Amino acid sequence: MEQLPRKMKKRTRVKTLRGTFVMSILLCFLGCATEEKKENGSWAYHRGDAASSNYSTLDEINPSNVARLQPVWTFNIKDMSADARPGLSQCTPIIVDGALYTVSAKGWLYALDAKTGDQIWSFDPFDGGEGGGTVRGVSYWESGEDKRIIFGSGDRLLAVNAQNGKRVGEFGDNGGVDLKIGLRDDPKDLFIALTTPGIVYKDLIIVGGRLQDLYGSPPGYIRAYDCRTGELVWTFHTIPLPGEPGYETWPKEAYKTAGGVNNWAGMSLDSERDMVFISLGSPSYDFYGADRLGENLYGNCVLALKASTGEYVWHYQTVHHDVWDYDLPAPPNLVTLNRDGKKIDAVAQITKQGFVFVLDRETGESLFPVEERKVPPSYMPGEEAWPTQPFPLKPEPYARQTFTEEELANYSEDNHDSLLKKFRSLRYEGMFTPPDLKGTFMFPGTRGGAQWGGAAFDKETSTLFIRSMDAAELITIVEEKIDVGANASLMEQGAALYGSYCASCHGPEKKGSDVYPSLIDIGSRLSKEIINQKIMNGVGMMPGYSSIFDEGQQEAIMAYMLELEGGSSTTANKTVVDNSTEETRYLNTTGYTTWTDSEGRPAVKPPWGALNALNLSTGEYYWKVPLGNYEELQEAGAPPTGQEGKSGPVVTAGGLIFISGSEDKQLRAIDKATGETLWQTTLPAMANATACTYEVEGKQFVTISVGGTKENPSGSVMAFALP
Template sequence: MSSNPKSVYSEVLPIAFALLFGTAFISCQSDSSTSVPATWTHYGGSPEQSKYFDAGEITKQNVSQLEVAWVYPTEDELPYFFSPIIVDTVMYLMGKNASLIAVNAVTGKEIWIHSNLNGITRRGINYWESKDKKKKRLIFTINNTLQAIDAVTGKSVLEFGDNGYVDLREGLDRDPTSIRRMQSMMPGVIYDDLIIMGSAPGEAYFSPPGHVRAYNLETGKLEWTFHTIPHPGEYGYDTWPKDAYKYVGGVNVWSEISVDTQRGIAFLPLGSPTYDYYGADRIGSNLFGNSLVALDARTGERLWHYQTVHHDLWDYDLSPAPQLLQVNRNGKQIDAVAIATKHGFVFVFDRVTGEPLFPIEEKPFPPSEMPGEEAWPTQPISTLPSFTRHEVTEETLNPYFPDSVRQVWLGRLDSARSGLYVPPSDQYETIMMPGALGGSNYGNTGADPEKGILYVMTQEHASIYKLNKVEPPKIDLSVNEIKRVQALYATTCQTCHGVDMEGGVGPSLLNVGQHMFYDEFRSTVVNGRGQMPGFVHVDEETLRALYRYFGGNPMSFNFRRNIDTKTPEGPVVASGGASIKSDEKRGSPMSDYPEGVDHPSARFTTDYGLEWPGLAAPPWSSILAYDLNNGTIKWRRPIGQDSLYVQGDQSKGAPGGVLRKGMIITSTGVVFVTAKGGKLYALDEENGDLLWEETLSHEVNAQPSMYVLNGKQYLVINATSNFARDSYDHSKKEGALPKGYVVYALPD
C-alpha cells in the first residue's frame, strides 16, 4: 500500500479492465474468515444509523499508531460533503466535478467514474443488491429525481422508474411543475427492497409538504406515502386548521431515518411546519411536526408518535438519527429508541410501544404577542439532563469579545428577550440558545447499542430573531436589507467568492443578477451546484434581497439548466445520469393561499439570525456520552478548535462548532470524532479521555466511515473543505495532504 497520494491517483486503469476488476471485487469473497470484509454500506454504517462498528484490530492501546494508508484527491477547488460507503472491496465516493467514483478500497485505484452528476444530493448515496445478488445498485437523488447506477459498471439503470428516473415532485398535493426544490441533502434508508425517502422542500410560506415515501428499489415504483401533514380523515388532521394540508409545507425528514430491520420499524425525525417562526395560519399543535414517528417500514402505517415541540415557532425540528439501543431499566432489558434535539433534550421511548422510559413533563411557557398567533401553552420537557444552555445573559456573553462589541451586546440584551420557548416578536429581538443551527444536528448522534450508551455532539450557537411584516416585492434595498444581506454574504459566501465579490476559490459574483434569472439563482443557492453546497436555511425574503444586491430583478424567471459538462481524467464510463425530460410547461411556485381558505391578513418572516455564532462563551461544541440505563451523563468533552473572536494568539483558539461533523463508535471502546479546525480525535468510551489526535490538512464536513479487509481495519475521513480563517489553514503547511479522502490504518 502506498502512502503517497500521487502514486495512488496517477495509476489509471483502462476502462475495460476497470469494469472487470470491479466486478470481481464486488462479486467474490474468500471462505477465509480473515478475508470476509466488514463494510460500511449506509450513511450511518447500517440502516440503524448507529455509527457503530464491530471490529477488533484498532484498540485503545494501539490507536495512537494510526497512519495515513492512502489518499484519494478530489481535484476540486470547492468542498465536498460526501460520506463514502464501502461494499465488499469497493469504496464509492464523490469528486472530480461532482462525479461518483468507485475505487479499490485497499489501494484507492479508480475502477470507474460516472461524471458530471451536477445537482446530486451532496451528503451521500445508498447501496442495494437483490437477494440473488445479481442486481447491485447505487441509489441517489439528483435534480429532484430518484435514480440508480449499476454499482459494477457505473452506468445508469434505465429500466429503473421512467427511463431511468422517478420524479420526486409528483404526489405532493401541489402542481409538480411548480415545485422547485424537493430532494433531501441526505440519502434515504434501505429496508429490504424499499428505499424510504425524506425531502427538503424549503422553509418558506407555501413550501411543498414533506410527506415520507417509499419506492421499490428494483422498479422505482412508489410503494407507500405517509402524509406528515394529515389529510381529512387521517390521524392528526384535527391538530391543524381546516384545509391546512393544502397550503402548509415542511414537516419533512431532511436528515437521517433509522430502521429497526428485525422488526421492520422505521423511525422518522420530523421537522417543523412552515412558516417556521410565525404560525397564525396553522393554529394547533400541528402533528406530525417536530415528532418522532414510528412507521411500519413495509406499509408506511403509523405505529406510534411523540411530539417534542407543539406548534413550533423556533425551527426546533428533529435532525439527528433516532438511536436504537438496549437499556436496562428497573431490572428489565428494553429495546429503546432515543432522539436528541436541537434545543438540548434527550427523549427515550420503548421502541415498540412508544412509552417514555424517563418522565416527560408538560411545562407552561409564555404566550405569543404577535397578531393572530397562538403559541402552545405548554411544551414537553425531558427529565434527563439537558446538554445545552438555554439563554444568553450578561454573565454568559463571549469573554473574547472586544470591549466595544461587548458594550453593544450589553445594550442589545437589555432590550431583547432570551430563554427557552420565548416566542419571536416584531417588537423586540428574541435571542434563542440554542438557535436554528444549535444543539444536536444531523450526523450528531451515535450509540453503543448493546451497552445502552448514547453519544451526542452539540453546538451551542444562538440565533437572534425579529419578525418583519412581509411587504410586496421591491427592487430597491432598504438599509436593514443591506445589513442583512451583507451579514449573510460575510458568513456564507465571502470565503469562496472574495470580500469584494470578485471571486477567489469560487467565481466572481459581480452583477451576477444581470446574467442569471432569479429561479436559477435561487436553485443554486438553496440546492447547490457542482461542488458548491446548498444553503437550506436562507429564507425567501433574504434570497430575493441577495439577488437584488447582485443586480437582479427577482420577478424574472428562467428554467434553463446550466451544467458544466467538463469530463475528468480517468476511467469515465458514463456522464450526467439518466436524461431528465424538461417540463412542457412550468407552473409558478405557490405564492398565496388557495381560494376560499381562511387565512391571516398578514405574514411575518425573519432570517435565521446566524450572524453571531459565538455569542455565548465557549465551549461552543462538545461530545457527551449518556448512560441511558440510569439516565445520567457519563462524561462530556469540548471538541474542535476555532479562532472566532479570539484576541492575540489565534492559533490557540477555543472549542469550535461541530455541525456537519460526525463520529464512529467501535466495539473496542474507541470513539472517533471529527470537529472544527480539521480535528480528528480518538476518545476513550469510558471517560472521554483523549487517546489520539490528528489535525488534517483540510476541514472535515462529512460523516466518517470504517471497514475491514483481510483483517485490516481502515478509517476514512473526507477532508475536502476550506478553513474559514487563515490562522487555521493547515493546507499550506509542509507535508500537507491534498484535498481528498484520507484513509488511516495501523502499520503492517
C-alpha cells in the same frame, strides 16, 4: 461523573471499575447480536447499520495502538474547476464487498477500492452540467447479481449499477425518479432535494427530502419506491388529510396549503419488526404559524411506520406548534437498554434543544418521565403559541438551555457593553421564547444542541455519544413589505428581496460566513446565467426559489446581486406593488446563524462545542469534554473553548470514538471510557462529514471526506490505518 466502562481486550493498562459497571459490560457481552457480527467489517449503511448506531464491532485499532495511526491513501477529487470556491463535502461513504461509494461536494458519485483508494468508476448525474448540491450519503440494494447504489441528486432519486457506474435504465425514467411528483402541488413550482439518503427495506427504498423553510413550501410526505422499477409503492402524509389521524391538530384547510414536516435528517429501520423510524422537521414557515394554529402533527415528531406498507404505528411529538425551527436534526438511534436485568428495545432521539427523548420501540412511550411545562406566549399578530412544551426530566440536557447576562462574551469592555446593549433590547424569557417584533434572543439557536451528524450508540455499554453545541441566535422578525415605490430602481427592489430571503444566510452585506459563501463581486466569478440557475434551482445548502420569485423578482434580485445600476422595470415594479397588497407575512432575517460580535467571535462565553457520554440505561452522564479549540480565544489556564461542528461521532468495539468537523481541521480519536483525546491529526481542510470505519483483508481503516482547498477545490477522501 462516573467513568465509562471499557472493553479490556487488547489493552495494556487496566482501570478499576465499580462492580455495577463490570456487570453492565458482562450483560452487554452476553447480548451481542449475531446480525452485527455478520456485518463485521462493512459499513453498508449511511450510519453504519440500519439502526443508525454509528457503531463498529472492529477493534484492531484501540487505545493501546491508536497513536500509530497514519494516512494510508488519499483520493483527490477533480470534478470542480481550478478557480471554484472550495467545496465542503458532507458525505459519509458506505463500504460493501471491498468497494467504497461516496459523493463529492459537486454531487458526483464515485466508487473506489476501499483498500487502496484507487478509482473504480465515477458517475456524473448532471451529464456535464453545473451540478452541485449537498449529499450526505447513498443507499445500497442488491438482489442476486443485481447490485445498485440509490441516491439523491437534487430533486431526482437515481439508481446506478454498483459494479460499473452506469444508470439502471429500468428504474423510473431512464434511471431516475422525479421527487417533485406526488407532493400535492404543481411539480414545476416545487423545490425538493434528497440530501440525506433513504433507507432500504427488502425491495423498497424509503425516502424523505429537504424542502424550503419558507412560505409556500410543499408537505414533506414520506414515500417508498420499488428498488427495481422506481414505482411508488406507498405514501405517508406528514400533514394529515381529512379523516387521517392528526388532521384535527391543524386548521381544517391546512392540508391544502401547509408545508414542511419533512424528513431531511434520515431514518432508522428495525427489519425484524417491519418498522421504520423517522425524525421529522418543523412545519413552514419556521418562525411564524398564524396560518397553522394547533399542535401541528406530525411536525417535530419521531414517527414509527410499518416499513412494508407505510401504515401508522405511533408518534411522539417533541415540540408543539414549532416557531423556533427546532427540527429533529438527526435520525433516531435504535438502542437496547438494561433495566433491572431486563433488556428493553428503545429509540433515542437527540434534539436541537439539547434533550434526549428515550422511547419504547414498540409503543412510543417515554422510558423516562416527561413534564409538560408552561412556556411564554406569543405577541405576534394572529399567532397563538402552544401554551406548554415537553421537558424530559431525565436525561438532563446535554446543551445549555438557560442564559444570563454574565454569560455574554467579554473580549473587551466596549465589546461587552455592545453585546449587553443588544441583549437587553431583545425579548428573552428562557427557552421557547417565541419570535417577537422587538427581536428575540434564542438559546439554544437553530445551530445549537445537536445537528445532522447524529449520535453514536455503543452497543457494548448502552452508551450514547452526542456532539453538542452551545450556540446563541437572534430572531429578527420583519413584515414582508417590499413596496419601495413605483419609481424604485431594480437595485432597490432587489435589495428588499435580498433582505427578506437571503440576508439571514449570506449576511446583510453579502459577506457570507463559514458555511455560506460571500456574494460580494459574484459577477466576476460566475456568469449571470449560472447565478440565476443557482437562485432558482438551489445549490448546496441553499433551496431553490423558483416557486417564490416570479419573472420580475428574478430580474430585481439579479440586478442587486450583480450591482446593475439603472432604471426601474415595469415587470418588477408591478410585482412589488402587487405583493404589497397581499396578506402580510413575517420573516426572520437573521435565522440559522450563530450570534457573533463585530469581529465574528461568538457572543456568548465558551464552551461552544462538546462531546457527551450518556448512559442510556440510567440516564446519567459518564463524562463531557470540550471538542475543538480556538487557541486565540482560550484564556490562560482555561479549558479548550470547544467549537461548533455538525458531523457526528463513530464509536468502535476497540474502545475509540472518531470525530472531526470543527474549524481546527482535526480528526480525533478519543478514548470512549474517559473522553481523553489519544490521537489527532490535522487535515488539509475541515472535514464536515461523519467518518466511517471498515475492514478489508483483515485490516481496519478509518475514512473521511475532506473539504476542498484553494489548490484542490474538489476536496478528497482520506483513509487512515495502522502501519
